[in-house]
Amino acid sequence: MYRRGRWALALGCAAIALSATAPAGATALFGGSAPSTAHASDVHPGGAVRITEAQVRKEVRPAEAKTLGRAAAERLARDRIGLRALDSDYPQTTRTLRFNKLTESQRTHNAKFDPAQFGKFTDYFSSPDFGDHVALLPTGKILLFSFESIEENPTKEPAPTQIIGKENAGRAYVWDPARGQGSDAFRAVPPPVVNMPDGKDEPRPAPVFCAGHAYLPNGMVAVFGGNLGGNGGTGAKLALVFDPWTETWHEQQDMAVGRWYPSVVTGADGRQFITSGQSEIGWGDLSMEIERFPAKGTPVSYNRADAPQGQALDQWKTDAPYMMDYPHLFSLKDGLIYGFGRNFDEQFVFDPQTETRRKLPDRPDGGMRNYGSAVALPNGSSGPDSVLILGGNRNDPNTYKFSGGRWTKDTPRAFGRTQDDTLILPDGKLFTVNGAYDIRDYGNGPYNPNADLKYRQTEQRDDKGAWRLGPVQRLPRGYHSNAVLMPDGRIMLTGDELQQIANNPDIKSGMNGTIEIYEPSYLHQGPRPQLSRIPRAPRGYASTFQVTTNTPDRVSKAVLVAPITSTHSVDTSQRRLELPIASRDGNHLVLRTPQSAKDAPPGFYMVFLLDDKGVPSTAQWVQLRPGA
Ligand SMILES: [Cu+2]
Numbered sequence: 001m002y003r004r005g006r007w008a009l010a011l012g013c014a015a016i017a018l019s020a021t022a023p024a025g026a027t028a029l030f031g032g033s034a035p036s037t038a039h040a041s042d043v044h045p046g047g048a049v050r051i052t053e054a055q056v057r058k059e060v061r062p063a064e065a066k067t068l069g070r071a072a073a074e075r076l077a078r079d080r081i082g083l084r085a086l087d088s089d090y091p092q093t094t095r096t097l098r099f100n101k102l103t104e105s106q107r108t109h110n111a112k113f114d115p116a117q118f119g120k121f122t123d124y125f126s127s128p129d130f131g132d133h134v135a136l137l138p139t140g141k142i143l144l145f146s147f148e149s150i151e152e153n154p155t156k157e158p159a160p161t162q163i164i165g166k167e168n169a170g171r172a173y174v175w176d177p178a179r180g181q182g183s184d185a186f187r188a189v190p191p192p193v194v195n196m197p198d199g200k201d202e203p204r205p206a207p208v209f210c211a212g213h214a215y216l217p218n219g220m221v222a223v224f225g226g227n228l229g230g231n232g233g234t235g236a237k238l239a240l241v242f243d244p245w246t247e248t249w250h251e252q253q254d255m256a257v258g259r260w261y262p263s264v265v266t267g268a269d270g271r272q273f274i275t276s277g278q279s280e281i282g283w284g285d286l287s288m289e290i291e292r293f294p295a296k297g298t299p300v301s302y303n304r305a306d307a308p309q310g311q312a313l314d315q316w317k318t319d320a321p322y323m324m325d326y327p328h329l330f331s332l333k334d335g336l337i338y339g340f341g342r343n344f345d346e347q348f349v350f351d352p353q354t355e356t357r358r359k360l361p362d363r364p365d366g367g368m369r370n371y372g373s374a375v376a377l378p379n380g381s382s383g384p385d386s387v388l389i390l391g392g393n394r395n396d397p398n399t400y401k402f403s404g405g406r407w408t409k410d411t412p413r414a415f416g417r418t419q420d421d422t423l424i425l426p427d428g429k430l431f432t433v434n435g436a437y438d439i440r441d442y443g444n445g446p447y448n449p450n451a452d453l454k455y456r457q458t459e460q461r462d463d464k465g466a467w468r469l470g471p472v473q474r475l476p477r478g479y480h481s482n483a484v485l486m487p488d489g490r491i492m493l494t495g496d497e498l499q500q501i502a503n504n505p506d507i508k509s510g511m512n513g514t515i516e517i518y519e520p521s522y523l524h525q526g527p528r529p530q531l532s533r534i535p536r537a538p539r540g541y542a543s544t545f546q547v548t549t550n551t552p553d554r555v556s557k558a559v560l561v562a563p564i565t566s567t568h569s570v571d572t573s574q575r576r577l578e579l580p581i582a583s584r585d586g587n588h589l590v591l592r593t594p595q596s597a598k599d600a601p602p603g604f605y606m607v608f609l610l611d612d613k614g615v616p617s618t619a620q621w622v623q624l625r626p627g628a
Contacts, residue, residue, distance in 0.1 A: 051081050090153035092507060098449070099503040102474055105453065110471040115524035118460075118470040122490075122519050125181040126511035128188070129173045131494030132209060132480040135565035137174070137244035138219040138604035138621050140487050143565075145172035145191070146480070146497065147209045147227075149512065154449045154502035157440075159209070164229035166202035170209055174247055175515070177486060183511065191240060192249045198229055206238055206249075212264035212326075213565050214272050215573055217302045217602035217625065219244055221565055222252075222293060224274045225259030231282025235260035239293065243307040253312045257287040261325035265572035267352050268335045268597040270300040270626075274313070275320040275339070276327055286323065290316035290350070302538065302602060302625045317355040322346050328374040329572045333383030335598035340389060340402065342369045347402075363400055364407050369393050370438065371479070371569040373422035375430065377401070378576040381592070383599030388430075391420035391569060394437055411465040417455055419478035419496075421569055423485050424576045425520060426561055426606075427614030430461040433493055433518070436478025440498055449502030451476035458518070474516050475499045484564050487606050487619040489528075491518040522615045529554040529609045531617040532587075538625035541597060544582050544590050545622070549609055552584065557610040558591050560600060561619070575600065579607065597626055 059077035060070075068076075103124075110121060132146035147170055149158040160168040170191040179185035191206040210233070211225040220243050226236035235258030241250045259277025267273055272293040279287045294300065295314035301307075320327075324342035331337055337350040338360075344367055347360035372391025376384035386403035388410060397412040417435030425431055435455040437443040443452025456472040473493055481495035493516040500513050522528075533548035549555055558579040564571055577600055579591040591607075594600045606619035 051078055055081055090155065095503055095507060096505045099505050102503060106456075106472050106474050113471045115519070115521065117521055119458075119518060119520040120524065121471055121473060121516060123181065123515075123517035124474050125515055126183070126509065127173070127175065127494060127513035127515050128183065128186050128511050129171060130480065130497040130500055130513040131482055131515065132497060133211070133213065133223075133567040134482040134484050134494065135213065135215075135221045135242070136484050136486065136563035137221070138563065138623075139244050140178065141174045141176045141244065142484060142486075142492065143172065143174055143189070143221060143242060143244070144494065144513070145170060145208065147171060147207065149497055149501060152501060152507050154498050155447045157447070158497045158501055160207070160229070161210070161227055161233055162230055164198050165200040166204045168196070168198075168207045168227055168229040169204040170207045170226065171205060172242075172249075177488075181515075187247065189242070189247050189249070192251050194238070194251070196228060196236065206240060207236060208238055208240055210260050210568075211236075211238070212259070212262040212274065212277065212570070213567070214264040214266045215563065215565060215603050216241065216266070216272075216308070217270040217300055218304050218306060219604040219623070220307060222264065222272055224255060224264055224272070224291075224293070225262045225277050227260055228258055228280060232284070233260045233278045234258065234282040235262070235277050235279050235287060237280070239313060241308050245304050246307070248307070250307045250309050252293070252308060253310060255291050255313055256315060257289050257291075259287050261568065262287070263327050263329045263339075263570055263572065265329035265331055265337060266601045266603065267331045267337055268601050269352055270302070270597070270602045271352075273329065273337050273350065273352070275329075276322045276325050278325060286325065288319040288321050290318065290320050292316060300602075302623075316350075318350070318357045320348065320350070320357065324368065326371060326568050326570050328387070328389070328570060330376045330384070330387055331572075331598075331601055332376065332387070333379065333385045333598055338387060338402070340374060340387060342392065344368070360402070360405070361407060363389065364409060365393065365396060365398070365400060367393065370418040372418050373420045373432065373569050373571075375422050375424055375571075376575050378424060378428045381578045381580050381594070383577065383594065384575055390422050390432065391416075391435065392418050394418055411461070411467060413459055413467045414457070414469050415454065419481060419569060421481060421483040421566065421571070423483055423491065423564070424561065424574050425485065425522075426489060426559055426576070426608040426616035426619075427522060427610060428463065428559075428576060429614075431491070431520065432459040433473060433483045433491070434477040434481035434495070436476065439479045442476050442478060442499075447498070449499060451499075471518075473518070475503055475514065480568065482566050484566075485561065487621070489520065489523055489608070489616050489618065491520065492516070493518065522613075525613060525615050527551075527554070528615050529611050529617045531607065531609045531620055534607060534620040534622055538623040538628040539593050540628040541593055541599075541624065541626060542595050543593050545593065546588050546590050547607070547609070548587050549589060549617075550587060552587055552589070554611045555581075555589065555609045556612040557581075558589065559608050559610060559616075560594070560605045560622070561608060562600070562603070562605055593624065597624070600624055602626060
């Protein structure tokens with residue numbers, strides 16, 4: 001029935017006349033690769049679908065009228081007319097042509113890259129979700145969530161951000177890579193049905209998109225905020241937990257304030273630090289309160305059988321005065337929470353013990369950064385003490401490092417990009433994918449899916465900090481794009497509903513998202529070390545544990561890599577630590593765990609064994625838990 005909902009919604013917008021301007025996509029297909037300087041600002045408003053009684057009479061199928069009754073047959077007839085109207089609003093041929101062209105240009109461009117040097121894009125397949133929010137689960141599966149789009153025309157806004165009522169709903173799926181790439185590899189795990197406080201009394205799957213998220217120490221994913229609807233982005237108070245072990249959602253008590261575009265990080269104490277986001281009043285009114293989950297008096301759950309249910313949050317004594325949403329939060333090795341705001345002068349450090357904050361020096365770029373990537377840099381066997389701010393300014397290729405209380409300019413990338421994602425690979429190198437010119441702008445004006453193709457280029461940073469461009473991804477992916485390092489060492493790309501809608505060769509298939517797989521160069525450099533066994537029980541800090549390998553001669557390092565949960569280029573969980581090898585005995589290696597929860601907050605981590613070139617094994621999971 002959701003199809004009906006979608007065109008009926010377009011009908012609901014009938015007061016808005018069709019724009020007199022031709023849709024942007026129709027004429028400028030595959031234009032030059034240089035970004036247009038004349039930046040179109042005409043956003044094409046939603047079109048009207050007007051259906052006359054005569055049209056309905058003509059469309060009604062006598063067989064349907066006979067078996068279902070006249071009223072039902074008329075409803076179906078209206079649906080068909082409505083869907084055709086939406087189709088004609090943006091031709092399928094344009095989507096197919098653009099997709100074919102991207103496929104072909106990817107093939108040609110990537111032919112020159114040696115996979116052993118640059119890695120290789122291997123797979124591209126349909127997904128039932130856009131993947132605007134992702135979380136690698138400690139089961140090896142990947143949680144994808146977003147919303148039902150309200151548009152199949154990529155020159156219009158596809159997200160129900162401005163919708164108040166039942167069309168403003170969330171959706172979620174789990175992809176199991178072990179089951180391959182067909183539709184049965186995905187399982188629908190819809191968010192719990194809630195009745196949003198929007199005055200509509202229209203219960204629907206919780207609109208948990210444009211929220212913030214982080215892992216709980218028991219491997220679950222806590223999601224805070226979402227879309228209340230309207231006014232340019234209005235925050236919901238939702239607090240939900242996704243249990244990967246049972247693949248079920250659990251509602252918690254509401255937050256004190258609404259949050260649309262908040263950030264969340266898990267601290268050394270295993271609790272979530274939640275701040276920022278547009279408030280319940282809407283865009284421009286930010287929620288500066290800092291909330292904590294669970295509340296101070298509630299014990300943190302380390303047990304995978306204990307899904308929090310109806311737990312309360314509480315508030316810090318201080319607040320976080322960010323004027324821009326989605327700040328980058330990191331819990332660094334001193335146990336403090338660092339919050340790097342998008343404005344240059346909104347850099348703070350927060351102390352979970354004293355619930356106080358302190359201002360950090362201004363970021364030297366002296367400006368505002370759009371959504372863009374940031375990572376906590378690997379620091380040997382210690383937790384990270386430095387952060388690299390990368391994306392967010394299309395005019396600034398520089399990267400900025402915060403370390404030891406001060407900023408330095410770090411090695412530049414080839415060009416500036418926003419909406420990018422940067423991953424820490426098991427070998428410690430950084431890898432950037434995705435990116436765009438601006439929000440829903442790929443270089444040729446807003447809501448024009450024809451992209452400046454330079455943003456499809458991946459870019460990799462070596463041990464010395466030097467960047468080099470690599471193979472191109474299939475789709476341009478900007479706003480709402482994501483990338484995930486998988487336990488087998490491959491990288492999954494997804495997200496950006498506008499591009500996924502714009503390039504769907506079959507928009508009526510019911511699969512309106514896509515996933516791309518990239519194999520880093522380390523998967524093309526011969527045999528890999530093997531990690532055969534790891535203890536299942538949680539491990540404590542400053543202790544040791546034994547792993548088994550069939551390739552002891554090929555193991556020179558062991559590393560701990562945190563899983564990724566990300567959205568809007570914000571990923572607060574990524575970190576990589578070496579696990580020193582304490583001793584070796586045949587096929588057995590004894591590994592040392594991190595010194596304290598400040599180095600690596602409690603939770604589930606991937607353990608990779610590496611050879612001397614940095615080629616990783618497939619990972620296995622270990623849970624770090626204080627006192628275990
Ligand atoms: Cu968003």
